[in-house]
Amino acid sequence: xxxxxxxxxxxxxxxxxxxxxxxxSSFLDSMGSGxxxxxxxxxxxxxxxxxxTFLNRGISGDCVDDLASRWRRDCLSLAPDLLSxxxxxxxxxxxxxxxxxxxxxxxxxxxxxxxxxxxxQCNATLVLCEPFLLHVAPxxxxxxxxxxxxxxxxxxxxxxFDALYIPFHAHFSKNCSPVDSAYWAPDGVHPTPAGHxxxxxxxxxxxxxxxxxx
Numbered sequence: 001x002x003x004x005x006x007x008x009x010x011x012x013x014x015x016x017x018x019x020x021x022x023x024x025s026s027f028l029d030s031m032g033s034g035x036x037x038x039x040x041x042x043x044x045x046x047x048x049x050x051x052x053t054f055l056n057r058g059i060s061g062d063c064v065d066d067l068a069s070r071w072r073r074d075c076l077s078l079a080p081d082l083l084s085x086x087x088x089x090x091x092x093x094x095x096x097x098x099x100x101x102x103x104x105x106x107x108x109x110x111x112x113x114x115x116x117x118x119x120x121q122c123n124a125t126l127v128l129c130e131p132f133l134l135h136v137a138p139x140x141x142x143x144x145x146x147x148x149x150x151x152x153x154x155x156x157x158x159x160x161f162d163a164l165y166i167p168f169h170a171h172f173s174k175n176c177s178p179v180d181s182a183y184w185a186p187d188g189v190h191p192t193p194a195g196h197x198x199x200x201x202x203x204x205x206x207x208x209x210x211x212x213x214x
Contacts, residue, residue, distance in 0.1 A: 019058025
């Protein structure tokens with residue numbers, strides 16, 4: 001199922017550095033230079049008559065707890081019609097590296113809480129994005145089993161909240177066969193422009209049925 005494009009809708013992107021991607025936080029309409037920017041650029045060019053507002057509130061380094069701490073300011077107060085969230089990779093590496101007690105069950109509990117707040121207070125359509133790791137080095141691959149637990153949590157939450165689901169990890173995995181993984185993300189986490197374009201194309205296809213080049 002994909003969504004119709006509504007006039008004057010507000011689309012909010014939330015997450016960590018992959019969403020942030022260098023946006024200027026002092027400029028509230030800054031979209032950064034990643035997949036959120038690509039989506040906003042392409043959709044604004046294709047549908048200028050829809051007058052869609054795009055917002056980016058991703059913050060580099062954020063875990064789901066960080067989203068929760070700023071949720072009223074950076075989500076609920078903005079009253080989005082559609083909310084897209086990509087989070088989980090920082091939760092994974094911090095747990096694996098520091099043993100901070102924030103396991104996959106904690107991740108799901110906090111994520112569930114902020115989604116409940118959205119449904120109760122602004123009832124935005126939800127788009128939950130699959131966190132991903134590209135296997136560029138052994139130290140990155142070592143995190144995969146813990147990331148898988150958070151991917152499963154996001155899948156379960158998408159089902160629980162009737163959200164659209166964007167399978168970024170599966171999509172990158174499929175597209176890593178013809179070229180080296182580093183082509184899409186040199187460190188396994190932060191995409192190149194090509195990687196962000198791949199993400200944006202998948203996002204638009206899964207959410208609005210827009211296929212690149214058509």
